[in-house]
Amino acid sequence: MDWLALQARMPCDASMPRRSARLAALEAVLEGRQYDVLSYPFSKERSDAGEYVPLDERRPSVRTGLCRVVVEDSVSLLFSEGHWPSIKATDSRTVALLSQVVRETRLNETMLEAATRGSVGSVAIQMRIVEGRPFFEVLSTKYLTPVWRQDNPRALSSVTERYKVDDRDLRAQGYDVEPGSGPYWFKRVWNDTAEQWFAPLSVASDPGRMELDRDRTVVHELGFVPIVWIRNISGSGGHDPDGPDGTCTFAASIDTVIEADYLLSQAGRGLKYGSDPTLVLKDPSAGQHGGGAVRSGGAATALTLPPEGDAKLLEINGNAAAAVLAHVQELRAIALEAMHGNRAHGDRLGTAQSGRAIELMCQGLIWLADRLRISYGDGGLLSLMEMLCKASDRLGEGLLIGGNLEKTIMASGLGLIWPSWFPASPADRQAQAGGIVTLLEAGVIDRQAALAVVAPLYGLAEPVQPPDAA
Template sequence: MFDTICATIPADPAFPARVGRLEILRRVLDGTLYDNLPYQFYEERNGAGEYVPLRDRRPSVRYGLCRIVVEDSVALLFSAGHFPSLDAEDAALVRYLNDIMAEARLNEVMIDAALRGAVGSVAVLFRVLRGRVFFSVLESQYLTPVWCAAEPDALAQVTERYKVSGADLAAQGYGDVDPAGIYWFQRVWDAQAETWYRPWPVNDPFAEPVRDAARSVEHGLGFVPLVWIKNLPGGDGVDGACTFRAAIETNIEIDYQLSQAGRGLKYSSDPTLLIKEPATSDSEIVKGAGNALVVSEKGDAKLLEIGGTAAEAVISYVRTLRELALESVHGNRASADRLTAAQSGRALEMMNQGLIWLADNLRISYGDGGVLALMKMVVAASRVFPLTVMGERVPALDVGQRLKLRWPRWYPLSADDRLKEAQAVATLVNAGQISRETALKTIADAHGISDVEAELNMIAQDAP
């Protein structure tokens, strides 16, 4: 069924094959996969009276299982209580970078990036405007990256190229375009500039892109101001593996089964009337308690009803499909009605182990490959541009500092868990196995401590 639906989505031969693949996955994530099917689910006959097969109908029930798995994993990855904190030897550097992340709302940006990147990849653009740092998410569908030959993990160039209507270009201030035409739009990022090109007609095979000097910018950073994030290990080298690919076929089956069950319930509410010939009346037959049907001695009349057993079987089948789909993509299979009391953080981790494994893999892609890479760009940019944050001038930061991410616990600790952790940490400190600073870093996230050095100073002042 998935291949049949994909065949209804037109593929533009002017683009690489990955563009069409990412478009289909994006439609699954957005819930628009069925929009190209020609008939509604209730349309069993077309205008010519021919039967419409199910593969040509849009399901009336759309269960966004793939979207749910992505949102659950991203919530464990970058929600307010799960966003990582920076760690480095230079406390001033950490403070400046934390302020930049807060002012640029990096948490919100990374949530958006992880949602869009679930199809396989995503890019985050880094900009410095009037001394302030900004981050924005770019979908990778129409982006083409090129990596350095000598440094395969460093971008040499990224090209954005797609088709756009003349009316949209005119709304953006382009005055020499035909509003009814279709144009190519292109811009290129490299280590020295962000180069824009004048849009050119799609139907003109001899047209060449011309640099738009008014919109192009020379940034001079010495690196491409884009972070290319591959979603999960695997993929084709440009894109990583999709988070929900293994569940798409099962999700489609669930949609159609639930739509069929809903259709059956509607039939039961308004059953079809069957009259066995010979009937004695040629007038229009109206169903209802106030209209008696009169047939001949050999005639018969019945209501075609669908029993509730079939509906229950469908619901049971759908539950099984849901379990299989969630298991295939490491989704959350926990059921709220099974929780009879408050659970400890460790118990919740064990119950949602599959989802935690998924989020743990995403931490590598979007944490080390996303947040950390962006912060290294900020440090490098501070030596090129005068940066400001929270109204304060940022000095040239030390590019030699080793940045690390400290991730919080998956689930908050219960009171009993916190007591046991405090006893364990105190025992290690008293035994000389860890320092007070390391102990404080261990519990910093749980207690909302952002500046470990300042907290240690306050402890020393409070000591008798």
């Protein structure tokens, strides 16, 4: 069974956009739920009616989870503790305030979640201002529809969220709906002035008739949509360049991963049969009753047979298991190569390696993370920083940062300084220090440029201003 056949078994609502079903299916793969639509466990060979259950109708008993592994590895190279970028700006006050916002809002956790969930194609991050304090929330885009401004295609004009919800969930949220009245349409719209909520409407009605819920609507008057829309790996093939979604990180390997899951499950099934083979008794008297006897039991089972009787064990050759495992290793390499995952084996390293050697060993994964830096760094984190700067001007009292109300945070020169992919070894640092000293003595760079190079190497938050020359 391939990905198209498995995806066709997943539920699809014809009243929702096609991209909603596609993103929901990819989210199921990311979370390891793609086989939940299959009714039978892998160990069940016969249905309750006694019919044989084909393999493609059973849930694999072994799941490699390679798609999730590659996503988590690449995201760790983006926003983990040792890879979080530092902020740079023309105004040092801007750097200090935005760095404080990152710590107070735990923005690194938000970006880790956004990059993980956005690996299916896209993700959205909403900014909310509550009593002057900024908060960030990751939104799945399978139910979101963005509209871009005509004068600026990179800026959002509005974002509409619409999906179906059960009446029990609505009652839990405080809505006055009849119990057992069935599903309802839920709708919410963000624009440059407000977050508009709409009163739920039965799915039997036209969703275009939904009325504004003024009690739940929040007016922010920011002058921009407080949502950052991030396309995953923009500029790649396999998606509409003008559409709301980028390329899925792991889509090219789903078929191969499914094949590996079923092969490993079948190999485990064969090993279980080899450990407890089926016992077949050949009894001459069985013909009088319509057939022979088949019993389950191991080779140690004691049997008493008549002289003309016979017994055999249905066994499986153990060489098949080794062949399956070798084939699965090739499938794993193909899947990781298609996703640009890490195919190197760290247990084969005999001695400690330099940071540069580890980069070469993980080159494919670094290339993937380098492309993700564009989407989630410049297109995500940096856009959030710019949004905070705009909000500090639009809010009357400013933003509450570090216990103080701050207004007019300057966004000029705003950018990100990314650290090295892997920690440098002492030999790497010594070689780089020698090169910096040579360039400094030759007058190629000044002390400020040298400090800018050294700062991320030694974990400094930002380059230190050099003292004035005497």
